[in-house]
Amino acid sequence: MVAKTLAEALAGGGDFAEIFVEDKVSSALKLEGxxxxxxxxxxxxxxxxxxxxxxxxxxxxxNLLTEEGLAEAARAARAGLDRGDALIPAELMRVESGRVDxxxxxxxxxxxxxxxxxxxxxxDAARSAGTEVRQVVTSYMDVRQKILVASSDxxxxxxxxxxxxxxxQVIAARADQIMTGFEAPGHSGGFELLEExxxxxxxxxxxxxxxxxxxxxxxxxxxFPVVLAPGTGGVLIHEACGxxxxxxxxxxxxxxxxxxxxxxxxxxxxxxxxxxxxxxxWGSFGVDDxxxxxxxxxxxxxxxxxxHMSDLRSAKKIGHPPTGNxxxxxxxxxxxxxxxxxxxxxxxxDRDSIIRSVDRGVYAATFSGGEVNPATGNxxxxxxxxxxxxxxxxxxxxxxxxxxGNGPQVLGVIDAVGSDFDRKEGVxxxxxxxxPVTNGMATVLLRKMTVGGTEAS
Amino acid sequence: MTELVDVxxxxxxxxxxxxQVEAFVTHSRDFEVKAYQGQAETVSSAEPRGAGVRVLxxxxxxxxxxxxxxxxxxxxVVAQARANVSFANEDDAxxxxxxxxxxxxxxxxxxxxxxVALEEKVAFAVALEKATxxxxxxxxxxxxxxxxxxDTEIAIATSAGLVGGYRRTDAWCYxxxxxxxxxDTQVGFEFxxxxxxxxxxxxxxxxxxAERALGVLGAAKIPSARMPVVFEPYTAGQFxxxxxxxxxxxxxxxxxSLFAGKLGEEIAAPGATLVDDGRAEGAPGAAPWDxxxxxxxxxxxxxxxRLVSYLYDIPSARREHRSSTGNAARAGFKSAPGPSPxxxxxxGTGHSRTEVLAQAGRALVVQDFHGVHxxxxxxxxxxxxxxxGHLLEGGVVGRPVKEVTIAAPMLEILRGIVAIADDRxxxxxxxxxGGATTxxxxxxxxGL
Numbered sequence: 001m002v003a004k005t006l007a008e009a010l011a012g013g014g015d016f017a018e019i020f021v022e023d024k025v026s027s028a029l030k031l032e033g034x035x036x037x038x039x040x041x042x043x044x045x046x047x048x049x050x051x052x053x054x055x056x057x058x059x060x061x062x063n064l065l066t067e068e069g070l071a072e073a074a075r076a077a078r079a080g081l082d083r084g085d086a087l088i089p090a091e092l093m094r095v096e097s098g099r100v101d102x103x104x105x106x107x108x109x110x111x112x113x114x115x116x117x118x119x120x121x122x123x124d125a126a127r128s129a130g131t132e133v134r135q136v137v138t139s140y141m142d143v144r145q146k147i148l149v150a151s152s153d154x155x156x157x158x159x160x161x162x163x164x165x166x167x168x169q170v171i172a173a174r175a176d177q178i179m180t181g182f183e184a185p186g187h188s189g190g191f192e193l194l195e196e197x198x199x200x201x202x203x204x205x206x207x208x209x210x211x212x213x214x215x216x217x218x219x220x221x222x223x224f225p226v227v228l229a230p231g232t233g234g235v236l237i238h239e240a241c242g243x244x245x246x247x248x249x250x251x252x253x254x255x256x257x258x259x260x261x262x263x264x265x266x267x268x269x270x271x272x273x274x275x276x277x278x279x280x281x282w283g284s285f286g287v288d289d290x291x292x293x294x295x296x297x298x299x300x301x302x303x304x305x306x307x308h309m310s311d312l313r314s315a316k317k318i319g320h321p322p323t324g325n326x327x328x329x330x331x332x333x334x335x336x337x338x339x340x341x342x343x344x345x346x347x348x349x350d351r352d353s354i355i356r357s358v359d360r361g362v363y364a365a366t367f368s369g370g371e372v373n374p375a376t377g378n379x380x381x382x383x384x385x386x387x388x389x390x391x392x393x394x395x396x397x398x399x400x401x402x403x404x405g406n407g408p409q410v411l412g413v414i415d416a417v418g419s420d421f422d423r424k425e426g427v428x429x430x431x432x433x434x435x436p437v438t439n440g441m442a443t444v445l446l447r448k449m450t451v452g453g454t455e456a457s
Numbered sequence: 458m459t460e461l462v463d464v465x466x467x468x469x470x471x472x473x474x475x476x477q478v479e480a481f482v483t484h485s486r487d488f489e490v491k492a493y494q495g496q497a498e499t500v501s502s503a504e505p506r507g508a509g510v511r512v513l514x515x516x517x518x519x520x521x522x523x524x525x526x527x528x529x530x531x532x533x534v535v536a537q538a539r540a541n542v543s544f545a546n547e548d549d550a551x552x553x554x555x556x557x558x559x560x561x562x563x564x565x566x567x568x569x570x571x572x573v574a575l576e577e578k579v580a581f582a583v584a585l586e587k588a589t590x591x592x593x594x595x596x597x598x599x600x601x602x603x604x605x606x607x608d609t610e611i612a613i614a615t616s617a618g619l620v621g622g623y624r625r626t627d628a629w630c631y632x633x634x635x636x637x638x639x640x641d642t643q644v645g646f647e648f649x650x651x652x653x654x655x656x657x658x659x660x661x662x663x664x665x666x667a668e669r670a671l672g673v674l675g676a677a678k679i680p681s682a683r684m685p686v687v688f689e690p691y692t693a694g695q696f697x698x699x700x701x702x703x704x705x706x707x708x709x710x711x712x713x714s715l716f717a718g719k720l721g722e723e724i725a726a727p728g729a730t731l732v733d734d735g736r737a738e739g740a741p742g743a744a745p746w747d748x749x750x751x752x753x754x755x756x757x758x759x760x761x762x763r764l765v766s767y768l769y770d771i772p773s774a775r776r777e778h779r780s781s782t783g784n785a786a787r788a789g790f791k792s793a794p795g796p797s798p799x800x801x802x803x804x805g806t807g808h809s810r811t812e813v814l815a816q817a818g819r820a821l822v823v824q825d826f827h828g829v830h831x832x833x834x835x836x837x838x839x840x841x842x843x844x845x846g847h848l849l850e851g852g853v854v855g856r857p858v859k860e861v862t863i864a865a866p867m868l869e870i871l872r873g874i875v876a877i878a879d880d881r882x883x884x885x886x887x888x889x890x891g892g893a894t895t896x897x898x899x900x901x902x903x904g905l
Contacts, residue, residue: 032711036545042521042522042791055494055497055498056496057498058500059500060503063524064524077502135712171712171836178836179837180834180837219864221862221864221903222681222903222904252493253597254600332503332505334501367831368831369831370828370831371828373644376859378827378845379827379828380827380828380832380842381831382830382832384834400832400837400839401832401864402828402831402832404827404828404861404862405860406860450861450904452832452841452842452863452903453901453903454841454865456681456682456901
């Protein structure tokens, strides 16, 4: 049926045809106001067909996984293509996966009542953390996504991905102040996530953050040394370097890093990798959504720009093998170049001595995300938990503020990298598609960053 | 059209015993083409259809959806929704719409749109890319130029006899220009949204996207300071988008809104009036009824600076013994409804853009925000975002500015509104929000 669909897709000409079949089963639970608010479980299956003819890609998808349904999608995909001779697809050969998934407890075999218990445990722990706690929203999500990719150049690849994520948001209030605290770990694997990160601990931690922040004073405005906490600070690398090294922006010269290969932009302590094969990491997979095995790609080697991330299309334009970064949100989406797990590798420095080296600056403990324009390299990322550093010590919490900077320039102000490497999970949005990604780094010192607070000095 | 209403009715008719059944059915034809360097780069088409079904039994609701609209499919989805009732939470506020009739909203369709050929749409995107690139020698490339459209039919029915259906067409395009001068690179985005391709102006979108990139070439940081800020319509609409969600009664009832406990209070400048209008002609979110089948209406949220109403769907309204304001929304047939603004915008204060700029004198004019989702917290009210824009001096837009942030508590921004011009435009990003040139008395600019 797959081979027949590929032949149908190329019946009107074209250079390449591909079918992506997805079968996704998910369950999601949410507890708000100590009540189970939302129970959504579902199965979404479908297939997308892509045809490339010259410079043009055409795409159509269907959720009718029958021979007729696929043939109809194939015909829709080739509508509008210039007429040409039919291309005969090559014989299909299996692609070996870059990784084997380890799933301890299969989420679909865990009783929903046990999932609700975990939500309640987080909720209870958060509510008993302090009288200031006003609202707790806890959520649990698991998804098992099976994919098959087959293409006219003979590629046949399959993957079976299981991901679990648990999130706690706490709202605390005192007088007119309202603050929020958040924890949201996830991984590629099963329900054992909650053995490694107990729900009650996550609830208590999110609540303590929100309560601590009730004492926050206004954040300063202007340029300061900034120390980034391990894990969460990795969003800096994601925004400042990652997006600009996704090859779709490089081939369009819509990246500030275009044509800068081999250039030194940071000190020796700056080595950055993207690794879709990191076992158990939230952004990992066996093969990407075009059937390319996942791999570890070095982007910066000791401060020097050496690599990029690509999908099939951009790899062909650049003339390098694809790096396994072609990802799509679902069968309804075209694959695009995406990061997976992006890490600034640990360095030689000690966290305490990094903080001690700062006379007046900001310690950014948790981030709420970020954004970059790859063409200009200008990025921002938001601190949701931060502290002033005065005389080498953390003194008081400060309110949320964005940090702003420029990609290539910020690499040059990384003055120290700690040894306390950690990961934080997130969801990255690009071109309207969402993808699970991990950011990772140790404690890092930025010599100078603009802090977007409200207190102009 | 009648066909889709019939599907909705056939689902609702499957109610048994004391349960009530509601069906929300959609069928759309979606198309998108992106052009790059004089050619169509990607062409995507899809025809998604499906039904979302809610079964209300006592004080519990079960939800399920399906893409199989066959007789067996409809029976199966009702059975699934019925089964999900047992997992649901009890809530006495749950109910379905009991609206008797709907008043039509005009201007939802361009009847000529269905006849527009695929190649005409492809040619439009290619022309947009070319026109953007050709507008100035410093436009080095066009990162993306796209045209897309959708033709959607929506139907609702309940076992109590409510039936509604309507059809709408949307066509939109955008262009992302990249301008380079020496080492400096800047990006400009512009879009247009209409009911059909015929109403989209290629040259206008191309020219404006190029101008937005060219206008900020040579931008530099400025020193940190407290100063007046002027939001362009585009960023004013985005600011409203951050605030809109927490003006729903549900956010307030659940303690996750900075507006909780402020009903009746002066929360904005005396000249500020904020309106949500589900029937606003030409607005992206206009519809005769909302996602629960409640007739849409016009609701004043802020009147002359005073917070006078939150926005309600059926459950949040019943909790306060009042009526829904027609503010239920869905992400599609695959999701259950939830409260949301429909088309929300501040009313103008009777000034033209030129007058607002003249009144501002010296200010930072904000063309683009960066990092709104990470820097704005509508629960705590903290607002700190990166901006690109211009310095306004003597009421004249002057040198370009980049890599600075603006920050202030959100309530302070509302209280600081000095004037809102009459140049409102609708932004269809994550809802439907109207933005107009807006002068805010003072914010903190962080730069050098």
